[in-house]
Amino acid sequence: MIVSEKSPPTDAPSPAGPAAWREANRQLLAKALGEWCFEAMLKPVETGDGGYRVELDSGVGYSFAATPGAFGWLKVDPSSITRTAAGMLGNEIGEPALDALRFLVDSASTLGADASTLATYLTELSATLAADAARLAYDSSDSVETVSDLRQLGHAELECRMTGHNWLVANKGRVGFSASDVARYAPESRQPVRLWWVAVQRGLAEFRGTPELSERQILATELDEQTRAEFATTLTDQSLDPDGYVWMPVHPWQWDHAAQVLHAADVAQQRIVPLGESPDAYLPGQSIRTMANIGSPTRHDVKLPLKILNTLVWRGIPPHCTAGAPVVTQWLRGMLDTDPYLAGETRTVFLGEVA
Numbered sequence: 001m002i003v004s005e006k007s008p009p010t011d012a013p014s015p016a017g018p019a020a021w022r023e024a025n026r027q028l029l030a031k032a033l034g035e036w037c038f039e040a041m042l043k044p045v046e047t048g049d050g051g052y053r054v055e056l057d058s059g060v061g062y063s064f065a066a067t068p069g070a071f072g073w074l075k076v077d078p079s080s081i082t083r084t085a086a087g088m089l090g091n092e093i094g095e096p097a098l099d100a101l102r103f104l105v106d107s108a109s110t111l112g113a114d115a116s117t118l119a120t121y122l123t124e125l126s127a128t129l130a131a132d133a134a135r136l137a138y139d140s141s142d143s144v145e146t147v148s149d150l151r152q153l154g155h156a157e158l159e160c161r162m163t164g165h166n167w168l169v170a171n172k173g174r175v176g177f178s179a180s181d182v183a184r185y186a187p188e189s190r191q192p193v194r195l196w197w198v199a200v201q202r203g204l205a206e207f208r209g210t211p212e213l214s215e216r217q218i219l220a221t222e223l224d225e226q227t228r229a230e231f232a233t234t235l236t237d238q239s240l241d242p243d244g245y246v247w248m249p250v251h252p253w254q255w256d257h258a259a260q261v262l263h264a265a266d267v268a269q270q271r272i273v274p275l276g277e278s279p280d281a282y283l284p285g286q287s288i289r290t291m292a293n294i295g296s297p298t299r300h301d302v303k304l305p306l307k308i309l310n311t312l313v314w315r316g317i318p319p320h321c322t323a324g325a326p327v328v329t330q331w332l333r334g335m336l337d338t339d340p341y342l343a344g345e346t347r348t349v350f351l352g353e354v355a
Helices: 018-038 100-111 115-139 147-151 155-161 179-185 215-222 225-236 252-262 264-268 319-337 340-345
Strands: 044-048 051-055 061-068 074-076 082-086 092-096 196-201 245-250 272-277 282-284 290-293
Touching: 018 051, 018 061, 018 074, 018 100, 018 115, 082 100, 100 115, 115 179, 155 282, 155 290, 179 252, 196 225, 196 252, 215 245, 225 272, 245 252, 252 264, 252 272, 264 272, 319 340
Parallel strands: none
Antiparallel strands: 044 051, 051 061, 061 074, 061 082, 082 092, 196 245, 196 272, 282 290
16 A cells, blocks of 8 residues: 655745855855864864864865864854865955855865765755755744744754754755655654554564563553554454554655565565554654654654665664663663662653663
8 A cells, every 4th residue: 555645735844045045055064164173074274363274185275263162163153154266367266155065075085085975975965955944944934933932842843943963964864855755754844744554464573662561552552442443453354363463653754665665575465564544643853763742742752764864874773773672771770760870960861762
């Protein structure tokens, strides 16, 4: 069964115009300069009065103003960055730096990036710029929210307002997502998502949980009685035993773009059976694959694999990590319960992966 494609949501951030695109480039370029200098990938030279200059192997130079921070980190002023390169007559020409992608190409040799790595990173950087520019345009519209507005929001809604990872430069690459996918599933789009559920034959899947949670308890917690009955009927109508399957949620994008393709044989032979959508609405967090239930907030957050590349990492979930997570969670909780410093003074909270 194929999940039908829906039109892109109309209230999500739209593609940005020139002003937002320039500002997104300025901000990302400042971030890249600061981070790559901190990581000693680039070597800034002080020019006086808070100014710095980076010379690249390509013959291009970048000058900027920055405020030194802890451990040698530089907070770069986005409006101060200029790019200088040799002109046709051999003279040096300087201009405001407004192109983060050009900066990456300029610095590729200095960074030690080969052609393949550069191509992948350009893709991630371009997607990050598109998302940042759309967010800037959206936030500058009449829908801008005040600090007082933000204080009224829950954790899931606040995550959707965050600008992304503080230090990772290309933090919204999401290679594999289309523009419509970003509008539908990215946290900054603030669009509720309903999860797709499937039944997976035992032997192909198994349940693991902390000692206090059984498989039946999890299903009773996460799905209301009517939904459980409908899912069971979906199986019995096909002469299949509901108890012979592990029921699990799947991200709707993953089901449509990966699961039905990679597991086509299992779907065809009813080793994997689609059950349908659950009624609760979820919001994606900054990691994209962790979903917070806003329809029934007392229910668990759900972490789901996605076959996308983000921050140079494929966002799947290895089976050994999934199977071992409840055991590790139980061990950490036991350590917390017996450590007065963690429990009392620091008030540490272990979220844990319970099932």
